[in-house]
Amino acid sequence: MNMTSAMNTFPPELLIQIFAIQPPQSIQSQPNYTQVCSRWRSIAYTSPELWTTLTIELLPALKTKADAAYLEEALTSWVLRSRRNIDLTVYGPFFRQGWDRPSEVQKRLYGKVNYKIIVKFSNKWRRLITPYTWDAYNFPHSLEHFAALEELQVAVGTCPLSTSNHSTFTKAPRLFKLNLDLPMSPSFACLETLIPETVSDLTLSSDPGVFGVSEGFMRGFLQLEQLQNLTHLDFSRVGWTTPHVLPSTILPHLQELTLGGTITALGDFLGVLTLPSLRKLSLSTSRFDGNGDHGPVVGPALTDLLKRSYRDKCGLLALSLTWMLARDINSGQAITLEALCHILSAASTITELHIHSEGHTDTARLMEILRYDGRSPEKQILPHLKSFSAESLSDLDQGYFLDFIFSRWWPDGSQPVVGVSKLEKLILSSCTLTEKTREQLDTCYNEAREDMAAGSYIWVSSGCPLYGE
Secondary structure (H helix, E strand, O other): HHHHHOOOOOHHHHHHOOOOOOOOOOOOOOOEEEEEHHHHHHHOOOOOHHEEEEEEEEOOOOOOOHHHHHHHHHHHHHHOOOOOEEEEEEOOOOOOOOOOOHHHHHHHHHHHHHHHHHHHHHHHEEEOOOOOEOOOOHHHHOOEEEEEOOEEEEEOOOOOOHHHHHHHHOOOOOEEEEEEOOOOOOHHHHHOOOOOOOOOOOEEEEEEOOOOOOHHHHHHHHOHHHHHHHEEEEEEOOOOOOOOOOOHHHHHHOOOOEEEEOOHHHHHHOOOEEEOOOOOEEEEEEEOOOOOOOOHHHHHHHHHHHHHHHOOOOOEEEEEOOOOEEEEOOOOOOOHHHHHHHHHOOOOOOOOOEEOOOOOOOOHHHHHHHHOOOOOOHHHOOOOOEEEEEEEOOOOOOOHHHHHHHHHHOOOOOOOOOOOOOOOOOEEOOOOOOHHHHHHHHHHHHHHHHHHOOOOOOOOOOOOOOOOO
């Protein structure tokens, strides 16, 4: 049997066990291979497909220059063993296991080894996730060429007083996915040289302790020419609390938008976007943003965005709302259920809907909105819904929840409801259900198992999270 080709069919969980090692106490000591690993080692060394993902982390055993030299040699040997491009993740200078902190000597040795490896094999990296202690303005200039680089995650760092007019990543012709970790007070001008024209998938993230970018940053950001090339945008923290006017922006190719922040900022941002190619939208707000003074402004802004973006027919296929419908003492409501009704009416093409709601949500009204009434198909919402997932919804213990399910799902062989797609996937997490509802869902699940062979099924997650036990 060809062991190398057969290994391609092994699940990652099994490969991890086969090739697991116990790190030695000293860098220069031989690793302690498991009994299984000792039998497979020769196969591993001659199987290039196994050497495509490398993770480097600081180990307590790294203490001297000799240790660092040995580690660099071992990493070099690892990279040279691979005949393919490599996904490299470099953790920051800390111990991932244990509470001990590395010494300054260990941090310095670790940083030098990482720097040498990244620079030496810059043409081998397909995906590169750099330590949070490095920033985009320092290390890229030392690289000869990012010939294979497609995905990069790097901290923006402190913007220099003067920035050049050319892109920092001109030597990365294949770079299409970029994740920039923003500092505490970012400047949009710095991003202009950090986002090459080849990037179509952009993520702007920041430390959880950062409240969010200002409206001044957003005003400049929306005018960057590079945004016109984006198909995916993930902006996790927009954080102002006073309404502001932003420049109207058309992103003609954007297909997927993930946006999180305060209620006011989300409303302002969505209120100026036109996204004619949008297919997937994910919105989230903090439960504790204390931003309820300006009302649920996200709902009307999103409705207007949909009407503005699609001339003939809405193209949105997936919608995810996290903490957008809830209302409690710590935060206002971003989208009312009546506004949700208008949104879903405008986006009748949606096939996937996810709702995560903590705090008070009128679940009865929500299920009433989502329930399909076959007697009036012309008035129905989401006729093509095939996947529905809910998380942390309370009071799913009354008839309206089962009415929603049975109005959108039926076992094969029964008469289909005219004008509505069959619900194929149902996922519930951290939702409290009564015993009666559990029994009904179990019945649906058992019927669905019998129908799977026919290609039609309903998937109900089970276990402790489902029943809120």
